[in-house]
Amino acid sequence: MLKFCSIFSKSKSKNLFLLRSRTKSTSRSQSSPAAYTFSRRIFPYSKHSSLLARVSISRVPPSRSFATDSEARDSIEYDVVVVGAGPAGLSAAIRLKQLCHQKGADLSVCVVEKGAEVGAHIISGNVFEPRALDELLPQWKQEEAPINTPVSSDKFWFLTKNRAISLPSPFHNKGNYVISLSQLVRWLGAKAEELGVEIYPGFAASEILYDANNKVIGIGTNDMGIAKDGSKKENFQRGVEVKGRITLLAEGCRGSLSEKIIGRYNLREKGGAEHQTYALGIKEVWEIDERKHQPGAVLHTLGWPLDHKTYGGSFLYHMKDNQISIGFVVALNYQNPFMNPYEEFQKFKHHPAIRQYLEGGTVIQYGARTLNEGGFQSIPYPVFPGGAIIGCSAGFLNVPKIKGTHTAMKSGMLAAEVTFGVLNEGLDMDMYWKALRNSWIWDELYKARNYRPAFEYGLIPGLALSGLEHYLLRGKHPFTLKHGKADHEATNAAQLHSPIQYPKADGVLSFDVPTSLHRSNTNHEHDQPPHLRLRDPKIPETVNLPVYAAPESRYCPARVYEYVADEHNQLKLQINAQNCLHCKACDIKDPKQNIEWTVPEGGGGPGYSVM
Amino acid sequence: MKIMVAIKRVIDYAVKIRVKPDKSGVVTQNVKMSMNPFCEIALEEALRIRESGLASEVVAVTMGPSQCLDTLRTGLAMGADRGIHVDSTSALHPLHVAKILRNLVQIEKPSLIILGKQAIDDDCNQTGQMVAGLLNWPQGTFASKVVLDKEKEEVTVDREVDDGIETVQLKLPAVITTDLRLNQPRYATLPNIMKAKSKPIKKFTPQELNVEIKSDLEIVEVTEPPKRKAGVMVSSVDELIEKLKNEAKVI
Numbered sequence: 001m002l003k004f005c006s007i008f009s010k011s012k013s014k015n016l017f018l019l020r021s022r023t024k025s026t027s028r029s030q031s032s033p034a035a036y037t038f039s040r041r042i043f044p045y046s047k048h049s050s051l052l053a054r055v056s057i058s059r060v061p062p063s064r065s066f067a068t069d070s071e072a073r074d075s076i077e078y079d080v081v082v083v084g085a086g087p088a089g090l091s092a093a094i095r096l097k098q099l100c101h102q103k104g105a106d107l108s109v110c111v112v113e114k115g116a117e118v119g120a121h122i123i124s125g126n127v128f129e130p131r132a133l134d135e136l137l138p139q140w141k142q143e144e145a146p147i148n149t150p151v152s153s154d155k156f157w158f159l160t161k162n163r164a165i166s167l168p169s170p171f172h173n174k175g176n177y178v179i180s181l182s183q184l185v186r187w188l189g190a191k192a193e194e195l196g197v198e199i200y201p202g203f204a205a206s207e208i209l210y211d212a213n214n215k216v217i218g219i220g221t222n223d224m225g226i227a228k229d230g231s232k233k234e235n236f237q238r239g240v241e242v243k244g245r246i247t248l249l250a251e252g253c254r255g256s257l258s259e260k261i262i263g264r265y266n267l268r269e270k271g272g273a274e275h276q277t278y279a280l281g282i283k284e285v286w287e288i289d290e291r292k293h294q295p296g297a298v299l300h301t302l303g304w305p306l307d308h309k310t311y312g313g314s315f316l317y318h319m320k321d322n323q324i325s326i327g328f329v330v331a332l333n334y335q336n337p338f339m340n341p342y343e344e345f346q347k348f349k350h351h352p353a354i355r356q357y358l359e360g361g362t363v364i365q366y367g368a369r370t371l372n373e374g375g376f377q378s379i380p381y382p383v384f385p386g387g388a389i390i391g392c393s394a395g396f397l398n399v400p401k402i403k404g405t406h407t408a409m410k411s412g413m414l415a416a417e418v419t420f421g422v423l424n425e426g427l428d429m430d431m432y433w434k435a436l437r438n439s440w441i442w443d444e445l446y447k448a449r450n451y452r453p454a455f456e457y458g459l460i461p462g463l464a465l466s467g468l469e470h471y472l473l474r475g476k477h478p479f480t481l482k483h484g485k486a487d488h489e490a491t492n493a494a495q496l497h498s499p500i501q502y503p504k505a506d507g508v509l510s511f512d513v514p515t516s517l518h519r520s521n522t523n524h525e526h527d528q529p530p531h532l533r534l535r536d537p538k539i540p541e542t543v544n545l546p547v548y549a550a551p552e553s554r555y556c557p558a559r560v561y562e563y564v565a566d567e568h569n570q571l572k573l574q575i576n577a578q579n580c581l582h583c584k585a586c587d588i589k590d591p592k593q594n595i596e597w598t599v600p601e602g603g604g605g606p607g608y609s610v611m
Numbered sequence: 612m613k614i615m616v617a618i619k620r621v622i623d624y625a626v627k628i629r630v631k632p633d634k635s636g637v638v639t640q641n642v643k644m645s646m647n648p649f650c651e652i653a654l655e656e657a658l659r660i661r662e663s664g665l666a667s668e669v670v671a672v673t674m675g676p677s678q679c680l681d682t683l684r685t686g687l688a689m690g691a692d693r694g695i696h697v698d699s700t701s702a703l704h705p706l707h708v709a710k711i712l713r714n715l716v717q718i719e720k721p722s723l724i725i726l727g728k729q730a731i732d733d734d735c736n737q738t739g740q741m742v743a744g745l746l747n748w749p750q751g752t753f754a755s756k757v758v759l760d761k762e763k764e765e766v767t768v769d770r771e772v773d774d775g776i777e778t779v780q781l782k783l784p785a786v787i788t789t790d791l792r793l794n795q796p797r798y799a800t801l802p803n804i805m806k807a808k809s810k811p812i813k814k815f816t817p818q819e820l821n822v823e824i825k826s827d828l829e830i831v832e833v834t835e836p837p838k839r840k841a842g843v844m845v846s847s848v849d850e851l852i853e854k855l856k857n858e859a860k861v862i
Contacts, residue, residue: 074802200801224798237798523625607626609641
């Protein structure tokens with residue numbers, strides 16, 4: 001155990017002491033803030049100070065004491081409330097308003113979004129299949145949707161340490177486009193507002209509202225202006241209740257409210273679904289040398305640097321304006337607790353066949369997010385009393401295609417159509433389940449259902465079955481493979497593995513986490529209770545650290561979790577909640593499921609614009 | 612009594628700034644913009660003065676292209692009563708802004724103008740002072756505390772200066788620019804954002820206000836600050852002295 005501790009406490013504690021001395025100093029120049037009256041704005045001057053200020057020292061309080069209020073909240077009522085302004089949420093909102101215009105009805109639709117702007121929390125590969133958009137807004141091209149780089153080539157490589165072996169591409173990307181999903185969602189947001197949808201970014205839905213019959217009647221937004229110790233600050237603002245006759249949850253993968261609803265109404269059992277499985281995707285957008293840029297070029301790789309037991313790979317998509325999206329995806333059922341997906345990504349960029357694109361370029365943005373890999377087997381029953389779950393919160397990503405945007409959008413559209421029927425014609429929301437099963441989403445996901453589970457048997461069997469599926473079977477077989485263990489259960493004890501030595505960042509192709517984090521434009525109001533809650537505060541030091549060598553200090557792409565020596569030289573968990581990218585990896589991968597991701601004050605989190 | 616608050620739409624403070632490849636400025640496309648943090652503090656102070664009963668109306672003014680309306684709506688959502696948008700697509704330097712504000716003052720006739728001490732994009736720290744000069748009004752800049760005495764028509768301002776806090780008493784009408792420690796701006800609540808949609812915004816152009824936007828400043832080049840060079844580790848005091856003497860030439 002001592003061995004593990006020394007590896008990750010060495011460099012980090014040094015940073016911490018640097019940080020401590022910085023915040024203690026009270027330099028008197030005009031532009032430096034006094035620590036005690038830190039306004040809700042951290043001083044924006046030098047890049048350096050804002051980097052350090054970002055990492056706040058927040059010990060998790062032993063008992064949560066929040067400003068529990070019997071003070072009544074303002075209540076606003078709508079016909080439909082959508083949580084999350086992503087592809088699914090906005091497609092649902094747009095479809096609802098379209099139906100209203102078509103049929104002469106009038107429904108008020110409100111979308112609440114925790115990001116500071118629509119699109120700020122949107123990150124995805126993304127090779128976009130326009131199938132759902134063609135149905136939703138057929139005039140998207142004339143209306144100048146930011147979809148203008150058709151796929152021009154489709155490559156698939158198997159990487160070894162020094163070579164790249166070209167394999168036949170399993171994808172059919174003809175007719176698809178390389179896009180920035182954040183940009184597309186911003187455009188969708190504008191379209192939704194044109195149709196009369198009310199979108200409120202900067203408001204985090206933190207609780208579900210129920211009536212006396214256990215029916216969902218809306219959501220409550222976060223109280224704002226609570227200090228770290230739970231007391232009210234001078235700008236304390238009570239949250240509001242946003243009530244809806246129907247509530248649609250579109251929070252994306254591992255949505256915090258969606259997970260609660262799935263648990264409360266037993267939606268996995270009800271739908272006969274297995275547990276959901278996930279992967280963590282880490283991505284950078286680079287501006288590269290124009291001579292190396294091939295707009296529409298699509299590349300995927302498998303193999304190095306991951307081993308045969310770990311499912312994952314990379315993507316490299318050329319967008320427009322000499323920009324490329326490059327990213328690395330690692331399935332979260334990896335076994336080695338020393339695995340560090342961020343470092344694997346940085347290592348990957350040094351491969352000779354990859355670095356050739358990056359040399360001479362600069363990184364524009366960085367980000368990370370988990371994604372669903374459970375596919376067909378993991379779709380829960382998506383309807384609950386008072387609403388439904390749409391998009392990745394339910395989980396419609398097509399894993400072999402690595403696309404989930406089109407199915408998320410279609411699920412939103414279907415939910416909107418059923419919702420319209422419920423509110424205007426007295427239909428049952430359960431029709432949504434039926435609508436899904438009769439749609440091309442079901443068809444697609446059914447055909448794709450065995451690709452991912454086959455990799456539980458290893459990389460080669462997985463590839464073999466993929467080939468078989470792709471060329472011969474195409475989903476037409478009677479069996480459905482099951483998933484392996486749940487991601488959090490798959491982590492082995494640290495004693496079964498040895499620490500992985502990752503190369504140091506060179507600052508040109510690979511970077512350390514603080515540098516990358518700065519490029520995500522992420523920030524949170526520092527004086528708020530940490531939004532990452534430990535169900536049992538003792539478990540990190542009694543289980544995570546000794547048994548698993550603190551995997552959270554490795555899989556978190558924002559370095560939120562650090563073990564730091566305290567006054568007695570005991571390692572204690574420090575949660576730098578301010579760094580959080582809202583990726584949800586910790587909620588998924590924590591071995592004892594002790595970490596609960598809850599939503600922080602609205603407006604915080606990453607600021608993606610081209611991701 | 613009316614208070615006028617000038618607010619500016621700038622690149623959000625948390626965004627990583629990039630210089631354009633042609634060095635003509637910074638990248639503003641696809642970049643998050645927000646209200647200047649000092650302007651938020653200025654607006655918050657104006658709202659507090661109104662809420663204490665000493666003022667009747669808070670008017671928020673912004674200048675720039677049509678996207679500035681978003682920032683103005685945020686100001687209205689925080690609690691301003693009315694908005695004024697001076698529509699201009701050309702670059703507005705502090706002197707232009709000051710002249711426009713002076714001409715707006717002649718129309719609106721506020722007793723107090725509150726501005727942020729500087730904008731975080733240009734760090735000029737000039738507009739408030741110029742407005743006071745053009746109007747011949749007293750100014751209290753870098754305010755960390757503002758106390759209004761309505762009967763005596765005076766405002767007492769604690770200013771943060773290099774050697775401490777300086778307290779000045781200004782006869783109204785006056786100009787105040789706000790510093791960081793003055794207050795903590797409020798959050799705009801959902802009901803207020805909805806109410807803000809119906810608050811009136813009056814539009815002007817610089818021509819209507821008789822101000823010519825003639826640029827007497829030309830930005831020649833914008834570059835990133837030089838990267839900090841790595842330090843050099845020395846192994847002994849003698850080596851340090853030798854380096855200070857011969858390399859750095861400071862002793």
